[in-house]
Amino acid sequence: MPFIKSLPENAGPPAVFKQYPDIYGPYSEMSQALMNGPSPLSNGEREVILAFAAGAMGCDFVLTGHSEAAYAWGVERGTLDRLLEDIDSAPIDDKLKPLMHYVRKLAVDPNAVTQADVDAVFAAGWDEHALHDAIAITGRAAFMHRLVAGHGFNPLDPEVSKSHAAKRVEHGYVNIYSAFRKPR
Numbered sequence: 001m002p003f004i005k006s007l008p009e010n011a012g013p014p015a016v017f018k019q020y021p022d023i024y025g026p027y028s029e030m031s032q033a034l035m036n037g038p039s040p041l042s043n044g045e046r047e048v049i050l051a052f053a054a055g056a057m058g059c060d061f062v063l064t065g066h067s068e069a070a071y072a073w074g075v076e077r078g079t080l081d082r083l084l085e086d087i088d089s090a091p092i093d094d095k096l097k098p099l100m101h102y103v104r105k106l107a108v109d110p111n112a113v114t115q116a117d118v119d120a121v122f123a124a125g126w127d128e129h130a131l132h133d134a135i136a137i138t139g140r141a142a143f144m145h146r147l148v149a150g151h152g153f154n155p156l157d158p159e160v161s162k163s164h165a166a167k168r169v170e171h172g173y174v175n176i177y178s179a180f181r182k183p184r
Helices: 013-019 021-036 043-057 060-072 079-085 096-108 115-123 128-151 158-180
Strands: none
Touching: 013 021, 013 128, 021 043, 021 128, 043 060, 043 079, 043 096, 043 128, 060 079, 060 128, 096 115, 096 128, 115 128
């Protein structure tokens, strides 16, 4: 049950986006560019990073929703659980493992990130664009964690998360929330 009584019992971020379209219209455009725009990271990899960062922070709402989005992009079901247990034995490409170690540290203890962490990402073959995208996606996970926790939203039912994930893959982030925007 949300902390704010004007919100419906099953409310989630879209309810807030609808109340504040001037803020969340641009936010959804940023999300679209970050998650579906040009990147060295695939759409599935970006959803894995978002879900993983949220899970590392303890945000089940974002973990659940974006795990399903990753799976909708073709990531093997259960990958997020395995990543959260142990990055090094998770069923992901070895090139992703240093990036995921970086994301975990940035998500959980950002002040502990060092040049050595960045160097490990570059040594694995990632460029500055990929690192930037991982940083921005991790920041997006932190923002959503605070939005969800601050409003007291409960995680979605897994079947509802699957449905939302399919729509996100089909329509992207802007189109899924376009109904929440005021005409300009």
